[in-house]
Amino acid sequence: MNSKIDNSHPKQDFQVERIAFLSDAVFAIAITLLIIEFKVPPINEQSTFNSVLQDLFSLRNHFFALLLSFALIATYWIQHHFLFKHLHNYNNKLIIVNFLVLLPIIFFPFTTAFVAESSENGNVIMLSFRLFLLNNIIAGGILYYFYWLMTSKHSHFLYKITKEERFNFNMETIFKTGMFLAMFLFTFFTNDLTMIFWGIFILLITRKLIVNLSGRINL
Numbered sequence: 001m002n003s004k005i006d007n008s009h010p011k012q013d014f015q016v017e018r019i020a021f022l023s024d025a026v027f028a029i030a031i032t033l034l035i036i037e038f039k040v041p042p043i044n045e046q047s048t049f050n051s052v053l054q055d056l057f058s059l060r061n062h063f064f065a066l067l068l069s070f071a072l073i074a075t076y077w078i079q080h081h082f083l084f085k086h087l088h089n090y091n092n093k094l095i096i097v098n099f100l101v102l103l104p105i106i107f108f109p110f111t112t113a114f115v116a117e118s119s120e121n122g123n124v125i126m127l128s129f130r131l132f133l134l135n136n137i138i139a140g141g142i143l144y145y146f147y148w149l150m151t152s153k154h155s156h157f158l159y160k161i162t163k164e165e166r167f168n169f170n171m172e173t174i175f176k177t178g179m180f181l182a183m184f185l186f187t188f189f190t191n192d193l194t195m196i197f198w199g200i201f202i203l204l205i206t207r208k209l210i211v212n213l214s215g216r217i218n219l
Contacts, residue, residue, distance in 0.1 A: 019098060020084045026102045027077045033109035034066045034073075037116065061119040069112040076105060076139055079173060082165075083147060089157040097146050104139035111135045126187055133184040140177030147173065 041055030080101065087094075111132040118124040147169060150158055 016084070016087060016090055019090060019095060023080060023084070023098060023102060024077075026105060027073060027080070030105050030108050031070060031073050034069055034112055036109065037062060037113040038066070062113075062116040065112045065116040065119075069108050072136060073105060073108055075172075075176070076143060079143060079147075079169065082169065083150060086158045086161055087150065088159060091154065091157075094146075094149065094154060094157070097142070097149055100142050101139075101146050104135055104142065107135050122191075126191055130184060130187050133180050133187070136180040137177055137184060140173055140180065144173045144177065 038059065041052050043052060111128070114128040115125075115132050118128040151161065151166070
């Protein structure tokens, strides 16, 4: 009776896990570093409840930027986790591209702090905002390239990905990256952040309609 010979390396699964563990560590450190920019308000004998509360309130832009970046890094990790759930083998090219995926992630603490610090300066806010958007465009673009490389060039390294999973990943990555690209382009035509966010709100509604419509179609 013939039996299939397993020629895979005995540590193959462990090596794939090592790549995932390293990636998880980078994501975790990037999220943790977001809080570094928060400093406890100076408190002395003259401090009052209201004065400390006012100092905390002055950090509101830092809190908003932190929560936004935390949520974004979390979504990139979820997508990265989805890919590694299906990956059972690797080669040097996949390792290199995975490092490229991590590169924009480590910049999030910097671009987040830049936006928060310049939020009260109308002359600088657009520069920091564009840099933050560019950070997301690069992160989404490289992540999608990683996905394309895995599914198109090295599909033999993957467990089966269903059509529905492919559709959801494409919708999430392409739409999110496209949304940040649209915002980036809008900043060259207007300095009104309210108008930019209204434009993005319309795009989000459009995405919701597309997802709802696709749910009625057999993928």
